[in-house]
Amino acid sequence: MSDYRNIDKIFDKILNSEEFISSPVYFEKKFSNSLLQNHAKVFLYLLIKSIKAKSVLEIGTYMAGTTKIISEAIGDSGLVISLESNKQRENLNIEEIGTWDKKFQENTMLVTSTSNDFFNISKFNEKIWFDFIFVDGDHTYTGALTDLLNSARYAAPGAIIVVDDAIQPPVFSAVKDFLVLNKDWREIGGKFNEANAREYIEPTSSNNSIPFLILEGPSKHFIGPRNYSVYKEFKNSLSGLNIKLDKPSEQGKLYSRFLISHLSGGEDGGMSIVDHVNDIEKNQQEINIILDKEFISHNENTIKVDIHLFFETQAKINNKLSLLKPPELI
Numbered sequence: 001m002s003d004y005r006n007i008d009k010i011f012d013k014i015l016n017s018e019e020f021i022s023s024p025v026y027f028e029k030k031f032s033n034s035l036l037q038n039h040a041k042v043f044l045y046l047l048i049k050s051i052k053a054k055s056v057l058e059i060g061t062y063m064a065g066t067t068k069i070i071s072e073a074i075g076d077s078g079l080v081i082s083l084e085s086n087k088q089r090e091n092l093n094i095e096e097i098g099t100w101d102k103k104f105q106e107n108t109m110l111v112t113s114t115s116n117d118f119f120n121i122s123k124f125n126e127k128i129w130f131d132f133i134f135v136d137g138d139h140t141y142t143g144a145l146t147d148l149l150n151s152a153r154y155a156a157p158g159a160i161i162v163v164d165d166a167i168q169p170p171v172f173s174a175v176k177d178f179l180v181l182n183k184d185w186r187e188i189g190g191k192f193n194e195a196n197a198r199e200y201i202e203p204t205s206s207n208n209s210i211p212f213l214i215l216e217g218p219s220k221h222f223i224g225p226r227n228y229s230v231y232k233e234f235k236n237s238l239s240g241l242n243i244k245l246d247k248p249s250e251q252g253k254l255y256s257r258f259l260i261s262h263l264s265g266g267e268d269g270g271m272s273i274v275d276h277v278n279d280i281e282k283n284q285q286e287i288n289i290i291l292d293k294e295f296i297s298h299n300e301n302t303i304k305v306d307i308h309l310f311f312e313t314q315a316k317i318n319n320k321l322s323l324l325k326p327p328e329l330i
């Protein structure tokens, strides 16, 4: 079975659809605040609708024009979180959203934060895997690469990441290097492949009709021989991590390193490193990593924890733990 849901067919269908060809004028008027070209607006709307995305993250709200497109595409049972680092836009965007239909106001959450802070500190991280992520914030190489690396950590199984302004060289290079590091992701236009990963590739989008590079993630999240990271901030206490599997495990060892930063939130201040090894039995469906000592925050500041996980089986086959949902702190 393929590790991908294979959106190539959906992609072709959208580009050849009557709606894609005939709606740009309507979209231009309706979503005039969006910085996207009109065809790109229609494409984004149709793609989100076609894959039935329900949880969407947008990095870079600007005037909330594209946020509105996303909000309408996901419908009232969805949630779009849109991040904007520029505080001066906050009130303007709240006003803008106040002019929308109520049901679309309700499925939209604006967050004034840099993407980095959001990913590293956000309380939303706790439970959410995003079905769709629109990367359109920091267009520098390191900014775009960091956004992609973080996005992949919070992408749902089979998620789609759409990167805007693909032909900007720093953005294109960031996608190229992201794919080198994340071999389980693919770009759907086939613009990158093993043979040319080391060579210069002229910046281009996934298709000439749109300005985007479109990335598809693997259909499952795994903890395997390559590292899997969980970064969380927690308020009161940390005893360990709960991992629910969607397929019974093979016998093996789960290695974890907890980097616990309690510079201001803990009793004694500083940083703790706790290493753990769990013996995993064949057919286990749930794993609890329990720390020898509980960490407690004694004041308003939170304690942060980064957990690095590896799984290894002796036979080196089926050496992956397939996750049912995001691991949760306990």
Ligand SMILES: C[S@@+](CC[C@H](N)C(=O)[O-])C[C@H]1O[C@@H](n2cnc3c(N)ncnc32)[C@H](O)[C@@H]1O
Binding pocket: 033, 034, 035, 036, 059, 060, 061, 062, 063, 064, 065, 066, 083, 084, 085, 086, 113, 114, 115, 116, 136, 137, 138, 139, 143
């Ligand atoms: C190109 S505009 C976004 C356009 C919008 N998505 C649209 O389609 O209309 C980029 C926005 O991202 C914001 N931004 C830049 N770096 C950011 C970051 N690291 N996190 C969140 N927002 C960021 C900028 O302030 C700017 O408003």
